[in-house]
Amino acid sequence: MTFTAVKPSDASPFGSPIHENSEAEVRALISKAQEQAHTLANLSPAKSAALLREIADAIESQRAALIESACAETALPEGRIGGEITRTTVQFKLFADLVETGRHLRVVIDKADANYSPAPRPDLRRQNQPLGVVAIFAASNFPLAFSVAGGDSASAIASGSAVVAKAHPSHPNTCAIIEGAVKSALTKSGLSTDLFAIVQGTNPQITHWLAGDPRIKAVGFTGSEAVGRILLDISAKREVPIPVYAEMGSLNPVFVTSAAIGERSEELAKGLVDSALLGSGQFCTKPGLIFIPDNQKEFLLQISAHLATLQVGPLLSSSIASRYGAAIASLAQAPKVQIFSAKATENGFGVTPTIFVTDWSTAQSTQGLLEEHFGPTTVVITAAEKDFVKIAGELQGQLTATIHGSASDSFTELLSILAQKAGRVIWNAFPTGVAVTEAMQHGGQWPASSTHTTSVGIDAIYRFMRPVSYQSFAQAVLPPALQDANPWKVEQRIN
């Protein structure tokens, strides 16, 4: 069995046929990864950091091939793909910097204390340990930064966990190049190439084989709520349930005040439309719901006028394009909903960016209007500004929530509610464009995320580790990070 990549720009095939992995092959890859997992888990921080930097270098060395392949497989522009390659290597380097300090081990040493209350305490030392072999499901919309060696895999490898990654079938050749790069870095570092494997295929059973395998200890996933629920159900039915770190759909509501429109309506109209259409609207942080005050006809005209000048690249796959087309066609039939359109893209998986405008009660009663639609669309909702707080309280969980306002606005209550709904709240900026940094929180509340963790930023590493306490062991027997001599020079918190 094979399958072939498709170019979104003209729907033609790209590259050689790709071998589709069988169940036996998937299980063999997991098995081999498990046999080698201890070698990765036991690396010193210095060697672990060196490996992560080798991976970054190996990916960088494939820049030209990656740009050629990823541009063809995604139809994303070269600048975007180049930026993603950089982000991918930066992610590995950030984890290298973290791992080198040993801070991610969160070492705590409680020395024995005969006078401790409520009872004498023994010598107790805790560190984080990697989980073992984890399954990563690559996203279609970040062919590098969230693909087989994207943020999920980088954080897993940095934790010391071996990775079996499911390549997204919309960019299989790009994934194969990355696989080669990571494996070459493992070899250079004196480690087995079995520690990182990718699985290719279009068969949905692959998801079940991977997530259901008893040797898999955690799942990292970025994608739709529907597939996220499937993964959670697989986990719940396992003999040993495992954590499923799913970051799923989000509407990323934006609340715009009258004062903000009064101050900078044109900049706002452009910024909102550009953010919604960025990457052809294929970002999980796309603003999918934009609340504006009633009676802002002029502002709507500015949105409409700016949109009309725009055109976007084709969507990532035929299935995304056809789901988008069907959703737009269905929403266009809804009564009391105004429609703004941009220029059509006719070739390949091209579509027409479309913005819907309606009021809150229509939005609530119109099927599909308050759901995420992947692609260049958003919904502008007009409402009384005094109702923003109430409306915010009625929203589901989100990855992000944004307020566009003026310094003169009073929005404490709105902000407090949005901070309960989302993982990241934003002031006078746009939710797309996610900084890969320590203070970043990408995961939000259900249905946007299945846990309270983050897949972006360095805290992503903690998803693949768990704390273990060592009680009363002799120094020589303790893991290096827990020893008083601290041979790895890791950060230790000593009580």
Place this chain on the structure above:
Amino acid sequence: MTFTAVKPSDASPFGSPIHENSEAEVRALISKAQEQAHTLANLSPAKSAALLREIADAIESQRAALIESACAETALPEGRIGGEITRTTVQFKLFADLVETGRHLRVVIDKADANYSPAPRPDLRRQNQPLGVVAIFAASNFPLAFSVAGGDSASAIASGSAVVAKAHPSHPNTCAIIEGAVKSALTKSGLSTDLFAIVQGTNPQITHWLAGDPRIKAVGFTGSEAVGRILLDISAKREVPIPVYAEMGSLNPVFVTSAAIGERSEELAKGLVDSALLGSGQFCTKPGLIFIPDNQKEFLLQISAHLATLQVGPLLSSSIASRYGAAIASLAQAPKVQIFSAKATENGFGVTPTIFVTDWSTAQSTQGLLEEHFGPTTVVITAAEKDFVKIAGELQGQLTATIHGSASDSFTELLSILAQKAGRVIWNAFPTGVAVTEAMQHGGQWPASSTHTTSVGIDAIYRFMRPVSYQSFAQAVLPPALQDANPWKVEQRIN
């Protein structure tokens, strides 16, 4: 509807009839807690610490009443109950000390950086925020330290989350005294008593009402694997799934080497039996599987001889006593299993401590021998010492795993496997007696725990918080802990 507590010492009723809460009452308590939750969430670290210390003092002020009630309701000795009261108040004070520093907020401030790679980064500040209203299910075996205001509730309140706690029906009067104490501390602190509520009853539906209520944001539970699975299933079927922090059964395997027996056989035999019988064998960290090398007949005789001198207090409830009796009777029928007994306790829910001895293959093929049996029993398994590593690899997940050895033993491989199975590994000590301290990890691997978190020690607080990032907000609008001026003087990590 009412129910009445029962004294395990003679099966007689204790105290007045207790009102059994209806569904409407449970939902009203959740509702009221939710209405007030923001007041707790927004307390300054200083006020939050003061509240936790008020609660500790209020519980301490009820010491005499608690001892009278808890001793009657559990038949545990006064010394144990007194120690538990102290542990309960110490837990609140430890959280007060933590909260005061603000360290639990895990504040990270990434200042805006136009030169940041791969892209300029905005001002991004992250802190932990409380989840809201959480449901705590009290354990039967710790009538204070893991009951309605035990470690779970203390960590939840410290996080800033409101608590609705299900009282265990085996010590309802003790729970009612604690409820009064916590509510009086809330009042003294100028807060609503609705922030802490307890629910009483024997109806198993209460579990569903609580864990299934959409306003409940997390569940803390200590108890059996069966009930843990029910709670996980309730969560998975909710419209919005929530984290279920369940710490469940564990066999807490102990591996004893020939060298250890050679050095200190009598001390070991006594220590193991005493640990298995401590608290009438009703600890989740009870050593339930003890592996000793073949041909240690003398050591088995020492175990048998020490056991024969002992007697334990009655079990906590008639259901625990009858499950224990049925399990012991059934295991006693198994072929190739040797039985050692202690003195019987005839009154009330009294039972006879019983130790089973068999080999590993018999243990594996005998139904029920490798399951947790709550009460004064354990299983001693004889095996070739060279097979310890292989056997350890075949064990399920555990809370703890222990090695009793000599400095001359080489056990690196065994330790490495046990550290993959358990949350706490122990050298030459006993798993019972859990230190309430920062380096403690109580939770282990499934089926001992549902997540990688801990319910004991100060890290328990992180179960009830989640990170939220604030992007580009003006200083005045930011939560106090994220402001440059740092009015709460919390620990801030600034990049």
